[in-house]
Structures are given as C-alpha cells and as structure tokens.
Amino acid sequence: MLVYLFPGQGSQHKGMGGELFGRFKALTEEADAILGYSIEELCLRDPRGLLANTAYTQPALYVVNALTYLSRLESAERQPAYAAGHSLGEYSALFAAGAFDFGTGLRLVQRRGALMAAAPEGAMAAVIGLSAESIHDLLDRGGLDGIDIANYNSPTQTVISGPKADIARAQSLFETAGASLYIPLNVSGPFHSRYMREARESFEQFMRPFAFRKPSITVISNVEARPYQEDRLKAGLADQMTSPVRWTDTIRYLLGKDGEADLEEIGPGNVLAKLVRAIRAEFDADRLQQAQGVHAEHPAYAARLETAAARVLDEREPEVPSGTEQAPELRASETQLKREDYPGDNFPLRMVNEHENQLLVARPQEADASLITAQSLGDADFKADYRLKYAYVAGAMYKGISSVPLVVKCGRAGLLGIFGSGGLRLDEIDQAIAEIQAELESGEPYGMNLLHRPDDPALEEALVRLYADRGVGVVEASSYLTVTRALVWYKARGLYMDENGRIAGRHKIMVKVTRPEVAEAFMSPAPELIVRDLLREGLIAAEEAQWLRGLPVADDVIALSDAGGHTDQGAMAVLLPAIARMRDELVRRHGYAKRIRVGAGGGIGTPEAAAAAFMLGADFIATGSINQCTAEAGTSDAVKELLARAQVQDMAYAPSAAGFEIGAKVQVAGRGTFFPYRADKLAKLYAMHESLDALDEQTREAIQSKYLRQSFEEAYEAAKAAATREEIGRAERDPKARMALVFKRYLDLSADKALQGDPDWRTDYQIFCGPALGAFNQWAKGTGLEGWRSRHADELGMLLMREAAAWLNRRFEAMAGYR
Incomplete structure (x- = not known):
C-alpha cells in the first residue's frame, strides 16, 4: 500500500523547489498571478527573507508540495491509495486527491497564512519525553486548563498551545515530571487551539464560495485521524485551525491498514519521515508486545518477542537531533539568526525552527530563546x-x-x-x-x-x-x-x-x-x-x-x-x-x-x-x-557633516514657507546656522508691517544684503517663477502678499542652498530635522556608525x-x- 505524506511549516528552506518551477511553468505563472509576487524567487533566493514569515511560508510550501507531487506522478509506477498531510500539508493532500484545483488550494492557503500570521497573542511549547496521557494528566492536576494540545506529533513529542503566562508556568511542571526537553516555540500565536476561533470563523466564511469535489483517493483528516467524508471537507479544514493535529493517530491508522505500508514524503525535507519512523517503531513494539501476550504459554518465544520489542524502541531515532545531523530546515533558519545580527547581549543561544511544530531542534541551552525578534515586531x-x-x-x-x-x-x-x-x-x-x-x-x-x-x-x-x-x-x-x-x-x-x-x-x-x-x-x-x-x-x-x-x-x-x-x-x-x-x-x-x-x-x-x-x-x-x-x-555632504554632530537639544522651530502667512512652524536643525533666528525675524516683520516699503532703511538693507543676497525686486521676480497664478495675482494686488512672497524666497533659498551644499550659504542652511537624529548620534558615538x-x-x-x-x-x- 502506497501512501503520500505532505509536510507543513517547518520543512521550508531556501532553494526548495529547484527545477520544478521551470518544468511546471504554467502553474508557476498562475501562482505568481494569485500571490502578486514571484513564488520561484521566494523559494529559491528569498531576497527579502520572507520565507520564514507565516503569510509567505504557507503558500510557498503548498506550491512546492503540489509541484513535487506532479513530478512524482510522472515517474511513479503505481498510484497512492491514501494521502495525508501535517496541518498545512493537508491542503496538498486534498489537491493530490482532486478535491480542488491548484489555484483554489493556493487561494485557501494564502488566506489561511494571513489569518494565522494575524493570530491573537499567545505561545506554544514542545514537550519531549512524556506521553500524551501524562501531559493531559499534568495539565489537569496543575490547574492549567487554559492550555490546549496543539500537536500529537509522535508518542513522545507533543506540542501545547495557550496564553503566554500559562505556557511559561507549565515549564517547571513538565520538567519536574521528567520531560527530557521543554522548548518554548518561536511563534506569534496559539495555533491549533480554542484561541483561534475567530480566525476559524473568518476562514470558514472565506471558503463558502469555493466548490470542492469528491477526493479520488482517500485522505486522512488531521482532526479525526480517519478518512475525510466528502461533505466534511470544508468543516474539517476550518476545524483544523482550532483542533489538534493528530499525527500519531493518523500514522497508526495507516499502519493498521497495512503494517508494511510504504509511506513516502512528498515535499521538501524529511520532517515527516523522522516522525513516521518514531511512530512506526512504537507501533511495531506494540504489536510485538501483543504477540508476547498471545504466546505467554510459550515462555521462550515470548521472551524473544519481548527482546525484539525492546530493541525496536531502543533503535528509534532521537526526537531531538544534534550536531551535524540537524535537519536542512534548521540550517536554513540559522542563516537568519547569527550572532552578528544581534549587536546586544541577548543573542538567543537556543533556537527552535518551528511554525506548525513538526520538527523540534534545540541548540545549547545556556540561555532562553528570545520571545521577540526584529521580524516579529509589528502587524x-x-x-x-x-x-x-x-x-x-x-x-x-x-x-x-x-x-x-x-x-x-x-x-x-x-x-x-x-x-x-x-x-x-x-x-x-x-x-x-x-x-x-x-x-x-x-x-x-x-x-x-x-x-x-x-x-x-x-x-x-x-x-x-x-x-x-x-x-x-x-x-x-x-x-x-x-x-x-x-x-x-x-x-x-x-x-x-x-x-x-x-x-x-x-x-x-x-x-x-x-x-x-x-x-x-x-x-x-x-x-x-x-x-x-x-x-x-x-x-x-x-x-x-x-x-x-x-x-x-x-x-x-x-x-x-x-x-x-x-x-x-x-x-x-x-x-x-x-x-x-x-x-x-x-x-x-x-x-x-x-x-x-x-x-x-x-x-x-x-x-x-x-x-x-x-x-x-x-x-x-x-x-x-x-x-x-x-x-x-x-x-549635500556639508549638511550631513553638520547633522552628524547634532545633539538632541540642537533643534529649533522656524516659520514654514508653505504656511508663512498663517504662522505655521517647522522643526529644523538649529546648531551651526542662523536660519531659525533670521526666518523668525522675517515672520515678525511680516506680522508688524503692511508692505516692504514700510520697513526702515536699515532693516531693508540688512535683509537684501545678508538674507536674500539680492534686491527685493530680484527676489520678487525669482519668487514669481515658482509661485502659482493665484499667488502672483494676490501679490500684484496686495503689498502685504508681495512682502510674504519675497520673505518666503529667503526660506526657499535656504532650503535649496543646503541641498546644494553652497558654502556661501552655510550659515543660512534650512535643514528639516527632529531631535531623533541627536539621540541616534549619541547612541552611535564611539562606534563605526559615528561618521555619516x-x-x-x-x-x-x-x-x-x-x-x-x-x-x-x-x-x-x-x-x-x-x-
């Protein structure tokens, strides 16, 4: 019996998909049109580092899974009898079974990824080394009824989901009870839990216009760990957002159909293959132990069965790989988390590559993993x-x-x-x-x-x-x-x-x-x-x-x-x-x-x-x-040199050219320039006088020679060249409007000369700037960023x-x- 298994988040890595995009060009172009970006560039090069972002990861994995499946069909000697997918992978399984076409599946996954990326605040953690029954019992006795089980990944790997405070409090409870590892996961929300109800309702509403078909091969549901019924497809996908992924039961169900079933992973990485080996080992041990009971009247044979069962369990791959045996998807994530990317002293020495909790790999645990990253900040x-x-x-x-x-x-x-x-x-x-x-x-x-x-x-x-x-x-x-x-x-x-x-x-x-x-x-x-x-x-x-x-x-x-x-x-x-x-x-x-x-x-x-x-x-x-x-x-370089020395207190407010007549102000650099003082003086003169002719001779001379460096007539003609027809009309009719146009000429010149770096205007540079730059300069002092x-x-x-x-x-x- 052949079974195709499709992985979900946690299997992504830069370079996945390889030549598939070129081989399936029409589907690649369809994906680009739906998503609004190049899926090939995202998967192969990921230039903006978006592949780890849930909203991008889910469409990327769906596309690669689907193309891998189509490629596998070209060389397959037999058709699968069953298909299953881990969480997100279930959409790939349903596509393979013909429940919907490629584009429909991609639109569903795109929406699902966006909803999960916007999930309510919460946390998740992986518990390694305890059975699911023990975890349920400990949560009940510990009064942690706000925590849900999110994933039954293998007999000794379970993921829990819930409020941050509860997940943090649960750590000592499980470690005291003998868990070999308790790993808080670097996720933004409490996925596969009751806290995703709002997302579930939105997704259910989103799915309503889509038409699904009867699957041509049997697909096992994450929620039920049993075959999907045709009338339950949409309900199952909606329920999946608030229900645990019953992966252990899914694999045990398939093995129960055929203990020697060929379970083939279709997609990037080998996450599911590792989980399947752990589940199969326990399944085989259970069968040997059952046989031991049946043959209890034959002690020698029963002893051999007991020894075989123990050997099967001992030979299971460890849940948490280490050293050079780390999975490719962990290495891909590590390239985004380097010590040099964390100039502060809080570099996370423990990291988990996990979004939907399939593979959990821990780094040395001298320090706790950071809860917040640069990419997790914001909406x-x-x-x-x-x-x-x-x-x-x-x-x-x-x-x-x-x-x-x-x-x-x-x-x-x-x-x-x-x-x-x-x-x-x-x-x-x-x-x-x-x-x-x-x-x-x-x-x-x-x-x-x-x-x-x-x-x-x-x-x-x-x-x-x-x-x-x-x-x-x-x-x-x-x-x-x-x-x-x-x-x-x-x-x-x-x-x-x-x-x-x-x-x-x-x-x-x-x-x-x-x-x-x-x-x-x-x-x-x-x-x-x-x-x-x-x-x-x-x-x-x-x-x-x-x-x-x-x-x-x-x-x-x-x-x-x-x-x-x-x-x-x-x-x-x-x-x-x-x-x-x-x-x-x-x-x-x-x-x-x-x-x-x-x-x-x-x-x-x-x-x-x-x-x-x-x-x-x-x-x-x-x-x-x-x-x-x-x-x-x-x-200009001259402006940058001046700004690189600015301090928080070196800013000032000056009249705005755009709002000069109404007294509007702008914040500018005050250190090293006379502009704020001179612009303010012009605003006061404008408020006190009705025309340029009303100014005393000494003031007229100072403005023309020191401020404008040209006569009022020359300044007016230059200002008209940049003014609107309405402004010119007012200036021709009203001497006060004419004065405003001339004075604003100084404000405009001061800004332009600063941009040009004119050395003759250095003391009159107008530079829009706020105190944030002064704060940055102080923070960067003595570092390589001190110079602009x-x-x-x-x-x-x-x-x-x-x-x-x-x-x-x-x-x-x-x-x-x-x-």
Whole structure:
C-alpha cells in the first residue's frame, strides 16, 4: 500500500523547489498571478527573507508540495491509495486527491497564512519525553486548563498551545515530571487551539464560495485521524485551525491498514519521515508486545518477542537531533539568526525552527530563546500587504532627500522606503519612478510621497494621475488637513472586485497625521460630496463610487509626533493611543472588512524609542531624520557633516514657507546656522508691517544684503517663477502678499542652498530635522556608525528593529525578575 505524506511549516528552506518551477511553468505563472509576487524567487533566493514569515511560508510550501507531487506522478509506477498531510500539508493532500484545483488550494492557503500570521497573542511549547496521557494528566492536576494540545506529533513529542503566562508556568511542571526537553516555540500565536476561533470563523466564511469535489483517493483528516467524508471537507479544514493535529493517530491508522505500508514524503525535507519512523517503531513494539501476550504459554518465544520489542524502541531515532545531523530546515533558519545580527547581549543561544511544530531542534541551552525578534515586531498583515520583512517605513523627505538609492536599498532589504517627491517637477518625479522600478524589478516594496498643495490642487491631481499611470501602488500623503479629490480619485481607480467577490485595491494610501481629527477624516469613507462630484464628472465609475462608501480613505495612518519639518510637537505616548482607539471605533462603526493599521513616526532614532512605539501599540514605525544623515540621502555632504554632530537639544522651530502667512512652524536643525533666528525675524516683520516699503532703511538693507543676497525686486521676480497664478495675482494686488512672497524666497533659498551644499550659504542652511537624529548620534558615538559615510538607510532600519527586539526581551526578563 502506497501512501503520500505532505509536510507543513517547518520543512521550508531556501532553494526548495529547484527545477520544478521551470518544468511546471504554467502553474508557476498562475501562482505568481494569485500571490502578486514571484513564488520561484521566494523559494529559491528569498531576497527579502520572507520565507520564514507565516503569510509567505504557507503558500510557498503548498506550491512546492503540489509541484513535487506532479513530478512524482510522472515517474511513479503505481498510484497512492491514501494521502495525508501535517496541518498545512493537508491542503496538498486534498489537491493530490482532486478535491480542488491548484489555484483554489493556493487561494485557501494564502488566506489561511494571513489569518494565522494575524493570530491573537499567545505561545506554544514542545514537550519531549512524556506521553500524551501524562501531559493531559499534568495539565489537569496543575490547574492549567487554559492550555490546549496543539500537536500529537509522535508518542513522545507533543506540542501545547495557550496564553503566554500559562505556557511559561507549565515549564517547571513538565520538567519536574521528567520531560527530557521543554522548548518554548518561536511563534506569534496559539495555533491549533480554542484561541483561534475567530480566525476559524473568518476562514470558514472565506471558503463558502469555493466548490470542492469528491477526493479520488482517500485522505486522512488531521482532526479525526480517519478518512475525510466528502461533505466534511470544508468543516474539517476550518476545524483544523482550532483542533489538534493528530499525527500519531493518523500514522497508526495507516499502519493498521497495512503494517508494511510504504509511506513516502512528498515535499521538501524529511520532517515527516523522522516522525513516521518514531511512530512506526512504537507501533511495531506494540504489536510485538501483543504477540508476547498471545504466546505467554510459550515462555521462550515470548521472551524473544519481548527482546525484539525492546530493541525496536531502543533503535528509534532521537526526537531531538544534534550536531551535524540537524535537519536542512534548521540550517536554513540559522542563516537568519547569527550572532552578528544581534549587536546586544541577548543573542538567543537556543533556537527552535518551528511554525506548525513538526520538527523540534534545540541548540545549547545556556540561555532562553528570545520571545521577540526584529521580524516579529509589528502587524503581520501590514508586512504581508506591503511585502515587507520588517514593519518599518523610511518616510519621505523633501526634494528627493529620500532619494532613489535610499528607496531601492530599503526595498531590497524588506523595508518600505518612500521617495521624497515634494518640491520636485513632474518630469523629475517621473524619472525617479522609472529608475526605482528598473532597480526593483522583482516587485520589492517602495512608495512615493504626495505632498498636499492647497494652493495648487491641479498640480496635486496631475501627480496622482502620474502615479496611477506609472503603476505606483503606494502613496504616502503628507501635510494634509482634509481629504481631497485627488486622493479619493487615486483610491477609486485602484479598486476592483476579485474572483471571490471581495473589494480589493491596487492603490494603497498611507497618511501622516499630527491630529486625531485629521486621522478621523482619513479613517472614514471618502466624503460623499467628493464621491458624487467625481461620479458626475465621469472621473470614476458607478461601482467605484459604491465601493468607496464601504472603505476608509487611508489603508494606514502614521501618527506623527515630534518630527522634523511640519509638526504639531505632539507626544507619541499621547497621540498614538488616541488615534488607535479612534481607529478601533471607526472600524466597528463602518464594519470595515480590513483593519486600518496605525504606525508611529517622529522622535524614533534609538532602539528604546522604537520599542516604546511598539509597546504603545504601533503596527509599524516610520523614521525620517536619521535617514537624512546617511550615504544614500539626497542632500549635500556639508549638511550631513553638520547633522552628524547634532545633539538632541540642537533643534529649533522656524516659520514654514508653505504656511508663512498663517504662522505655521517647522522643526529644523538649529546648531551651526542662523536660519531659525533670521526666518523668525522675517515672520515678525511680516506680522508688524503692511508692505516692504514700510520697513526702515536699515532693516531693508540688512535683509537684501545678508538674507536674500539680492534686491527685493530680484527676489520678487525669482519668487514669481515658482509661485502659482493665484499667488502672483494676490501679490500684484496686495503689498502685504508681495512682502510674504519675497520673505518666503529667503526660506526657499535656504532650503535649496543646503541641498546644494553652497558654502556661501552655510550659515543660512534650512535643514528639516527632529531631535531623533541627536539621540541616534549619541547612541552611535564611539562606534563605526559615528561618521555619516558608514550609515546606510537599510542597515539603520534593520539595526533599529533588531536592537529594539533585543531591548524588549531584556526589559521583559528584568521585569519578570530574571537576571
């Protein structure tokens, strides 16, 4: 009897699938279309390190399992009589049995992976060396009724699942009872337990439109450890999320059909083969012991049976391989967990390669495994939606300071970089898009900034049309106080109905906000007046208008506190929770199918600040000022030299060119430049006088010679070249508006001269910057990152995330009373 067994998570490794993708090109292309990324690149090269992310691991393993099965059929001399899969592998088994086609199975697995990646907080642990009966008894006697059994992997390998506190408390209980190993698993949720009920309900609803067929070969259910009934296929897959994987009983059932059954593993690795050998050994020993009882009247023969049973059990492979016999999938995970990746002192000396708990391999146990990693921080759906390895955004900086090289480096590292398009011409922005897309040709993440232009809405609309035409899928909206037509149009033109009848979007809007009321506008559906206007003008279709009414304008919100540039000087600890609570209420009120993510920005320049943001509930973090002082930043070396010496206290507030008339302020570097003082003086003169002619002669001369370095007339003509028609009209009619245009010329010049590194303007550089950079400089002092030439935006992002995770682990240990 031939049985095909399909592995689940824990078997993945970089390079899996090999030549299969080329052999099954049509299915590979179908997978790419469904997933939105290259499955071949993920499995063979994994350039962004996403293969260990549950949302990516599950589709990858399903595809490789399926292609391996199809390849095996080409050379097989006989057909399998049965199929079974461990957890995720069950989908591969059902595909092999014809219960659904390749694409349907992949869509199911993709959704399952996303739901599990977003599982509620919890923990899991493997208990080695005790029987399942003993574990049940110990949990009952220990009062740990909040813990469920997640996996019956083998007779002496069981995985438990439940609240973190309960899993931690159970360790001493099992070790005292004689467990040879108790291994907390590096997972984000309590999988295969009662705590996955919400995910189960969502998945059950997701499966309803799909049609399943009767399996052509018998598939053994994880939940029942018995053959699937045709009318129970969907129920079984839904129940699997909250029920234990009965792998031991599954293999024993198959061996009971034929003790000499040929159980062949179809897929990467040999995880299931090892478990099967352990189960088969116990099964054979049981049969020998039963035979011993039957032949008790023949003592010599019974003794031989007893000896044989003991030998079978003694010859079982150890549950936990060691040394050079570690499985390939462990080595693949270890490449992502190296000492040099952990600059702090909390490098985990014990690691478990485990997502669905099939193979448990422990490293030396001088220290406990870290509960938190750089990749586990943040919202899993956010990372999956943007194809990120880390929940990290390098935000936009004006006039291409967040440059093409900066965005490309971040994208290749699995971070989201936003190009700073504010202040650039459309042709310059178009060129930047072409360069980024040419560099990130494999679908790596990137985004483009959209700076609000209340003085020139036509330019804003032209820019979003450019983005839509060029296939830009991520826009970071900044400096908005209200929702505009341009943003709503961009949102609408990216909407479509997918094959499952759900509204999906090709265009994502991430908005920076400094006030809760602005956040509320963007977390609400588009204003009805704007939707009707766009519909009446034929700019959007009727179905797009209807879809807009059930979606928030923004997919993600950055709560921006004390940042460089435009800021309301808010405190992260106040602003972030307020907006997050508002988000929760709006999601409930409007019944959104998808949760809006709220990230933290402003003031993040050290691991402690990043960790604080995540502890406050941030789904991701966004940095800005620290990236301005990197090798890739599109500003002058002179500015970078100045910024590399900045301290926390070296920042100041100065009038904003965009909001000069209303007294708006921006945060800038104050050390080494007269700009904040001179800009403030101009703002005061503007408030006190009605025209340039009203200024006294000495003041007029000082501004023209020391500030502008040109006459008022020359400054006015230059300012007109960059002004809108409305601004010029006001200036021609109103002397005070003319004065504002001339004074803003100094602000614009100071910013441009800083970008150019003009040495004659060094004392007047305007450099948008927040105190986060000063904090970073202090943290990096005395290290290789002290000089800006050694700083790279992608490396800073990964370093902050790794150190934040390490710092959190140390703090939790300290608060729990551990050294």
